[in-house]
Amino acid sequence: MTPPSLPRGGTFLLACTAGTAIANNYAIQPALSAVAADLGVPLSVIGLVPTAALAGCMTGFALLLPLADRLAPNRLVAAQLTALAAALILAAAAPGAGVLLGAYLCVGAAASVAAQAGSIAGRYAPPGRRGTGVAIVAAGMSAGILLSRLAGGTLTDILGWRRMLLVFAALALLCAVPAATLLPRQRPRSDHGYRAALTALPPLLRQFAPLRHAVVVGGLWYFAFNVTWVALALALAEPPYSLGPAAIGLYSLAGLLGLVALPLTGRLTDRHSPATVITICMLAAAAGTALLVTGLNSPPTTAVGLALFDAGCFAAQAANMSRVIALDPHRSGGLSSVYLVLYFTIGAAGTALAAPLLNTLGWQGTTLTAVAALLLAAALGHTGFRRTHSEPAHAAARDLVPRAGTSRAQKSRAQQSTAPKSRARK
Numbered sequence: 001m002t003p004p005s006l007p008r009g010g011t012f013l014l015a016c017t018a019g020t021a022i023a024n025n026y027a028i029q030p031a032l033s034a035v036a037a038d039l040g041v042p043l044s045v046i047g048l049v050p051t052a053a054l055a056g057c058m059t060g061f062a063l064l065l066p067l068a069d070r071l072a073p074n075r076l077v078a079a080q081l082t083a084l085a086a087a088l089i090l091a092a093a094a095p096g097a098g099v100l101l102g103a104y105l106c107v108g109a110a111a112s113v114a115a116q117a118g119s120i121a122g123r124y125a126p127p128g129r130r131g132t133g134v135a136i137v138a139a140g141m142s143a144g145i146l147l148s149r150l151a152g153g154t155l156t157d158i159l160g161w162r163r164m165l166l167v168f169a170a171l172a173l174l175c176a177v178p179a180a181t182l183l184p185r186q187r188p189r190s191d192h193g194y195r196a197a198l199t200a201l202p203p204l205l206r207q208f209a210p211l212r213h214a215v216v217v218g219g220l221w222y223f224a225f226n227v228t229w230v231a232l233a234l235a236l237a238e239p240p241y242s243l244g245p246a247a248i249g250l251y252s253l254a255g256l257l258g259l260v261a262l263p264l265t266g267r268l269t270d271r272h273s274p275a276t277v278i279t280i281c282m283l284a285a286a287a288g289t290a291l292l293v294t295g296l297n298s299p300p301t302t303a304v305g306l307a308l309f310d311a312g313c314f315a316a317q318a319a320n321m322s323r324v325i326a327l328d329p330h331r332s333g334g335l336s337s338v339y340l341v342l343y344f345t346i347g348a349a350g351t352a353l354a355a356p357l358l359n360t361l362g363w364q365g366t367t368l369t370a371v372a373a374l375l376l377a378a379a380l381g382h383t384g385f386r387r388t389h390s391e392p393a394h395a396a397a398r399d400l401v402p403r404a405g406t407s408r409a410q411k412s413r414a415q416q417s418t419a420p421k422s423r424a425r426k
Contacts, residue, residue, distance in 0.1 A: 005124050006133075009182070011121050011133050015121075015136050017179060018113075018118065018140045019114075019141055019143045020081075020172060020175050021081065021110070021111045021113045021114040021175075022111055022114040022145055023151070024172075025050070025057055025148075026050070026053075026145060026148040026149055027149065027151060027155075028164075030156065032050075033046075035100070039095075039096060039097055049104050052101045052105050053104045053108035053111070055108060056105040056108025056109040057344070058108075058344050058345070059112075060115075061112050061344065062341050063198070064112050065115050065340065066198060068119045068333030069334055070333075071187060072184065072187045073179075073183040073185075074183040075180070077113055077116065077180075078176045078183075080116070081172045081175050082176050083106070084169075088103075088166070088168055091104060092166050092169070114141050117140075118134055118325075118336070120184075121134055121136070122134045122321070122329065122332055123325065123329045123330075124184060131274075134321050135315075135318040138314065142255070142314045150253070152164060152168075189330070204334060204338050208327050208328075208335070211327060214320050215338075215342045216380060217380050218343050218346075219347070220377035221285065221316055221373065222343055222347035223346050223350035223373050225310075225350070226348075227354045227369060227370050228292070231358045231363065231367075232251065234358055251303070254302075255311075260311075275381055275382060277319040278316045278320060278377075278378075279382045281315045282312060282316060282375070282381060283375075284311065285374050286371050286378065288304070288306065288307065289367055289371045289374060290305075295363065316377075321336065
């Protein structure tokens with residue numbers, strides 16, 4: 001039986017889905033002061049909304065992402081987008097801060113469909129095109145992150161924050177309709193129940209050394225990413241720059257270079273090892289951050305530095321996710337779940353440390369800390385991979401060994417599934 005594949009335009013649909021979904025974690029941030037004034041609560045309380053969205057998203061990575069290994073993609077993606085729209089409508093109608101925070105926990109959880117889109121793209125990609133598929137979805141997710149604040153702030157100025165949320169709810173429903181009709185309808189094979197699938201997540205770290213390596217390397221650059229961007233926003237808001245939120249938000253447009261680089265990164269990942277791509281990307285990101293060390297007095301220099309920094313981090317993430325999915329495409333949801341939960345946890349540490357680092361070390365010391373993390377990621381990405389890349393091959397060899405109780409048909413299927421790889425090595 002021929003395995004299902006994505007239809008023409010399916011990867012682009014998943015990219016749009018990922019961008020639309022993940023944007024909802026950030027779009028409300030420029031409107032927080034307007035929300036606080038409208039609800040009559042302190043800004044410090046409404047400031048917890050982004051935290052609620054992040055907490056919900058991490059919960060979604062842990063509890064919902066493994067569903068990609070169990071449910072048909074068309075039903076799973078459409079259902080989560082519909083839930084996202086419902087949560088946004090609830091947030092738009094919120095009479096107080098409590099309802100809004102609860103709604104944004106649900107928004108963040110449903111927005112984790114962005115990671116499911118990447119897992120689906122990698123699983124159903126044609127042979128030799130997994131890196132490209134994951135990179136295209138990563139480009140959509142990056143576009144959603146980069147443009148969300150600009151779109152949210154602009155729509156808030158025109159329509160108000162409540163109607164802005166309704167616009168994003170409508171976009172989620174617009175993505176749900178083609179997802180329900182175009183994505184594969186076949187349910188992935190699964191030998192275990194949902195509870196067993198969740199229980200099996202922590203042992204994946206022990207089972208796959210490349211997964212542990214991917215978490216460490218990816219966590220280093222996400223730590224640097226959050227430290228740099230949070231410190232940048234804080235530094236630009238203070239004298240001598242004293243920029244407003246809109247002006248600070250424009251700096252995020254420098255990251256659009258990362259969107260241009262991502263498809264190329266996907267093709268390079270398919271042709272070469274992810275370790276090579278990650279090392280090059282980390283060196284580019286470190287070079288961009290080194291430009292930022294010189295200071296923020298020259299906006300063109302800052303823009304170039306941010307462009308290289310963002311492009312390197314976004315492209316490395318696409319290569320790393322492709323590597324994680326390739327460990328076992330049939331368990332791509334569970335592997336991605338473990339990776340992303342730990343990845344975001346390390347990134348959250350970077351967010352929390354940005355202000356203390358800026359106050360203690362200043363802008364130059366903070367950016368030098370980010371450079372050190374990126375260079376360490378480059379070194380580990382190159383050396384650590386050589387120690388772990390053989391594990392999938394060993395696992396495949398173990399699968400060739402007949403086990404007690406294995407039927408003749410199962411043995412035949414296992415031998416057929418590994419035959420092309422054997423011919424390719426010859």
